[in-house]
Amino acid sequence: MIAIGERPVSEIVGDVFEGLTRTPKSLPPRLFYDAAGSALFEEITRLPEYYLTRTESALLQQYSCEIAERVGANVSVIELGAGTAAKTGTILKALSQRQLRVNYYPVDISSSALQVAVESLNGSYPQVRVHPVATNYIADSGFLESVFGRKLVLYLGSSVGNFEPVEAEGLLTRMRSHMEVGDSLLLGTDLVKDTSILLPAYDDAQGITARFNKNILARINRELGGNFDLDLFRHVALWNPERSRIEMHLESTLDQTMKIKLLGLEVYFRKGERIHTENSYKYTVAGVRDFLLRTGFAIESTWTDERNWFGTHLACAV
Ligand code: AVI
Numbered sequence: 001m002i003a004i005g006e007r008p009v010s011e012i013v014g015d016v017f018e019g020l021t022r023t024p025k026s027l028p029p030r031l032f033y034d035a036a037g038s039a040l041f042e043e044i045t046r047l048p049e050y051y052l053t054r055t056e057s058a059l060l061q062q063y064s065c066e067i068a069e070r071v072g073a074n075v076s077v078i079e080l081g082a083g084t085a086a087k088t089g090t091i092l093k094a095l096s097q098r099q100l101r102v103n104y105y106p107v108d109i110s111s112s113a114l115q116v117a118v119e120s121l122n123g124s125y126p127q128v129r130v131h132p133v134a135t136n137y138i139a140d141s142g143f144l145e146s147v148f149g150r151k152l153v154l155y156l157g158s159s160v161g162n163f164e165p166v167e168a169e170g171l172l173t174r175m176r177s178h179m180e181v182g183d184s185l186l187l188g189t190d191l192v193k194d195t196s197i198l199l200p201a202y203d204d205a206q207g208i209t210a211r212f213n214k215n216i217l218a219r220i221n222r223e224l225g226g227n228f229d230l231d232l233f234r235h236v237a238l239w240n241p242e243r244s245r246i247e248m249h250l251e252s253t254l255d256q257t258m259k260i261k262l263l264g265l266e267v268y269f270r271k272g273e274r275i276h277t278e279n280s281y282k283y284t285v286a287g288v289r290d291f292l293l294r295t296g297f298a299i300e301s302t303w304t305d306e307r308n309w310f311g312t313h314l315a316c317a318v
Contacts, residue, residue, distance in 0.1 A: 010223035013263065019275070020260075020267045026276040029162050031216050038110065040212040047208060049200040052158055053087075055310040056188050060090050060156075063303045063312065068094035070300060070314055071184050075099075076147050079154040080137045080175075082106030085117035087156055089124060091186075095152075096127040105147060107133040138171060144178035151183040158190040158310070161245075161281040165291070168281075172295035176317055183317045185297055189283045191304070191311050195239045198282070202237035202246050210235035213248050213277055225261030232256060236274065245281045249274040288313055 012031055019027040033041065045053035060067075068091070077095065079088055085106050095102045102125075106117045114132040121130050133143050144151070153175060160168050175185075202209055213235045220226035236249040252269035259266055283291075288311060289299050297315035304311050 010262070012219065012223060016220055016224060016260065017263050017265065020265070024274065024276060025267075027216050029278040031219060032212060032278070033110075034215070034219055035112075036218070037212060037215040038113070040208060040215060043208050044204075044212060047201075047204045047206065049204045050209075051197070051201060051309055052190055055305050056156060056158075056312065057087050057090075059303050059305060059310065059312045060087055064090045064094035065097075066301075066303075067091060067186065067312075067314055068098055071095070071152050072150070073099050075150045075152040075184065076103040076105065077152045077154060078105045078107060078144065078147060079156070080107050081155070081157070081159050082108045082117055083110070083113045085121060088117075088154065089121065091154070092121065092125050092128050096125060100127065102128045103131060103147070104128050105131045105133050105143070107135060107137045107143065109134065109136050141171075141174045141178055144175065151179055153179065153183070153185045155185065156188040158188050158280070160187065161190055161283070162278065163281075164279070165281065169291065169295055172292070172297070176296035179317045181317055185292075185313075185315045185317070187288070187292070187313045187315065189288050189311045189313065190280070191309055192244060192282045192284055193307075193309055197309070198239055198246060199237060202248060202280070203235065207235075209237070209248075213250060216275075216277055217250065220260060224263055227259050227261075233275075243279070243281075244283070244287075245279045247276065248278040248280075249276050283311070285311055285313075 015028055015031060019025060044050050092102055092104055106114055108114050111134040114134055118130045118132055121128055135143055214230045214233060217228040217230055217233060221228055232253050234251045234253055236251050238247050240247050251274045252271060254271045257266050257268045285302050292299055292315050296317060298318045299313050299315045302311050302313045
């Protein structure tokens with residue numbers, strides 16, 4: 001919440017007004033992540049259907065020594081969207097075996113998540129110095145300038161897939177502009193696969209992803225005085241083959257008008273009308289290679305699991 005004068009104003013005002021007054025309706029996925037939504041996302045990462053987190057963790061476990069060897073000695077590690085840094089320990093440990101001290105800069109908008117990262121890493125890895133950076137790395141990449149020496153930037157979890165391709169390219173190009181030739185990027189991307197695997201990952205049997213999606217409406221109710229009845233919207237996850245992405249939507253199950261008090265807004269929904277809430281792009285290794293080349297990086301190695309479900313790519317700034 002931010003405050004204008006005496007009245008606290010929710011930071012989601014602009015996004016919600018814009019998204020629900022346009023046709024077709026849409027809301028940006030960043031609105032998922034208040035405290036409730038972040039907790040639901042943590043639950044998603046442990047779901048049997050959500051293979052992404054555990055597949056990437058296994059890849060990092062298996063290949064962290066090789067990654068450290070290829071990156072070379074004396075790097076500082078910067079992790080974009082680090083959250084609680086649950087997957088990073090294995091990389092930091094492998095680097096600790098090759099350099100006396102590892103400076104680690106987890107970057108995240110959530111200072112509470114960073115606090116968890118600091119506490120868990122400080123106790124476990126004596127050679128690692130954790131320097132949390134609480135900032136919105138999408139809007140501001142200037143913090144990279146304050147990191148001295150060679151850099152290894154981690155961008156894990158296929159978070160890059162939640163951006164439109166042109167935005168993702170802009171983000172990596174900005175990051176690259178604060179890096180030197182020879183610095184490294186470790187990028188995690190989910191890969192294209194059969195819809196029988198993809199769709200359940202975004203529409204799980206326990207309905208946790210549905211709750212995560214509907215948390216956007218719950219948040220509008222909480223922060224903006226909305227009167228959305230969550231039971232009157234249906235969670236929809238679909239595969240868009242032309243765009244190579246999973247899409248998430250919220251579909252109105254009847255004709256209804258919702259009120260959002262703080263915006264002085266009434267929003268009409270036809271039965272079957274959808275709010276588009278998220279895209280999650282899925283890649284091919286060749287596609288990632290081209291994408292990275294356009295942003296100033298060359299892939300050195302790609303590691304995938306034996307089913308080819310997830311890719312971990314080590315690239316070099318060129
Ligand atoms: C954070 N991001 C990589 C997740 C994804 O898979 O696109 C967000 C998510 N949405 C639904 N489930 C998980």
